[in-house]
Amino acid sequence: MKSILWTTLLIVALLVGAGVAYAGGYLDPLLGERGVTAAPVQAPDAQTTTVAQSTDVGDATALMDNLVVADARVVPAQAADLGLSVTGILSEQPVQEGDTVAAGQLLLRLDSATQRTAVSRAEAELQRAQARLAEVRAGARAEEVAAAEATVEQAQAALAKIQQGLLPGNVAENEAALAAAQARLSKLYEGASDQELINAKAQAANAEAELQRAQRAYNEVKWRSDVGALPESAALQTATNNFEAAQARYNDLLAGPSQADVAAASADVRRAQAQLDTVSNTLPTDIAAAQAEVKRAQAQLDLLLAGTRPEEIASAEADVAAATAALQEALVALAKTELHAPFDGVVAALNLEVGEQLTAGETAVRLAGLGDWEIRTEDLTEFQVVGLEPGMEVGLTFDAIPDLNITG
Known part of the structure; x- marks a missing residue:
């Protein structure tokens, strides 16, 4: 049932689709089952109004005398589909759907035995190069x-x-x-x-x-x-x-x-x-x-x-620099096997289980922010909102939370 709020110029009611849990933190696939969402239509000030097709009054959006009624979705202002740039077998996933995570927290880790071996090998090569540099700098022993x-x-x-x-x-x-x-x-x-x-x-x-x-x-x-x-x-x-x-x-x-x-x-x-x-x-x-x-x-x-020639010292220093770069490259490759939260939020979806293969670029985790929320609609036309102006009052009702009415 729609809740309608009248104003002296125009009355706008936004009806949010079912399946949104406003207080519980669970998000309908970002968040709903409508597929890809379009960017919102915003008014110039902070009182943004977004409208969409109403599912309660038929397939067409209703535009009556001084009333606009539309169906829309509540989505987090900050959300991301997360994955890795490498392919591998998922070995660890310490979070579950609905968990609240902090920025930087580990979300998943791929099997990294090969990468760890490469790091150990690079560390050993760096130690060898550093020892050689120390040797040539020290000169001949007594x-x-x-x-x-x-x-x-x-x-x-x-x-x-x-x-x-x-x-x-x-x-x-x-x-x-x-x-x-x-x-x-x-x-x-x-x-x-x-x-x-x-x-x-x-x-x-x-x-x-x-x-x-x-x-x-x-x-x-x-x-x-x-x-x-x-x-x-x-x-x-x-x-x-x-x-x-x-x-x-x-x-x-x-x-x-x-x-x-x-x-x-x-x-x-x-x-x-x-x-x-x-x-x-x-x-x-x-x-x-x-x-x-x-x-x-x-x-x-x-x-x-006479001691070591400058050319030999320079060559040894170059070997150390090359070994250092190789170690950094190995560490970067190891870091690419881990996925960390880019911001504070809630785990909205986990698409893999431990033991399954993650393909490079594939979405593994869907993360939603805990801050601002947005009201989004997909198919309002500019003819339907031609009479709207910034500052007009908006009323919101939620099918999933019938007793909740918000105006602003």
């Missing part, structure tokens, strides 16, 4: 400088050794060492001379006689309890050792050199010959190579002491 200095010293020592080998005195010294080693080897092959055998046999006999004398002296006191502390015991031990050594020497001379002695002497000869060959065969090219190694080692040391 350990690296010490190692380079040691390399220079080794190269210098090698050069000095080569140069020393070219001296005539050094060659003669190595020739003498070779001759001595060869003489010792030859002596082993020749064996002991007759005179050496006679001398060795005589020494063994003398040692035996001394042993017998010491044995007799010991026998005279061996009955004593303190015999171990007597000089006769020490003399017997010394005589025994001397005899065994002399006898072994004599036996060695009779048997000739052992294979081990010959092998050791032969090795001495080979070492002496190799040293002489090294000294004798040193060429000017060897000296040049050693000098080049000294220069190379010194250049490496100088490079470390």
Whole structure:
């Protein structure tokens, strides 16, 4: 039933369609079942009048003497159909239809495992780039400088050794060492001379006689309890050792050199010959190579002491900047998997459930503001409102709330 309010010039009644819950916060699909709504027709001042086709008086809008009656809808002045710019599976939706939400509150979140992995990878790359930048800015470590200095010293020592080998005195010294080693080897092959055998046999006999004398002296006191502390015991031990050594020497001379002695002497000869060959065969090219190694080692040391070039620092800084940008890009991609409320309002509709796929650009949440409301109509013509002027009184009744009448 319509409620009509008369004015001295014109009477306007707006009848709002059923399905609008003015006090409860639930909105008919923005808000009703009429589909897309048109922009309102507004008067110049704050007392805006919007009118539409009346469903209570037939399909046509009624225009009578001083009365305009129209059907309209009450809609929030601020409303939005919300979605995301990426496609994904809905993993979290912490709100329900009818919930009041604050600006910035999370409305839904897509599965973001891939995006989180990309963020972790970008963070690691940024840390690597930052570490590299810190390294080049710090320059060479003390350990690296010490190692380079040691390399220079080794190269210098090698050069000095080569140069020393070219001296005539050094060659003669190595020739003498070779001759001595060869003489010792030859002596082993020749064996002991007759005179050496006679001398060795005589020494063994003398040692035996001394042993017998010491044995007799010991026998005279061996009955004593303190015999171990007597000089006769020490003399017997010394005589025994001397005899065994002399006898072994004599036996060695009779048997000739052992294979081990010959092998050791032969090795001495080979070492002496190799040293002489090294000294004798040193060429000017060897000296040049050693000098080049000294220069190379010194250049490496100088490079470390000079510090990092500005170009290297600039390159490392560019790597940090690129890694930072990549991380920001990854964070943006992660943020795109979440939908937050752009303003305070009420969740009017949720179009998806957890586990369903959201397509980029698809409306997932319909949000209505809690502030001002608007009265909207769709098909009033300007001929029907030709007599209306700003400031005229308007009356509102609501089919869903029969007892509510508003004028203004």
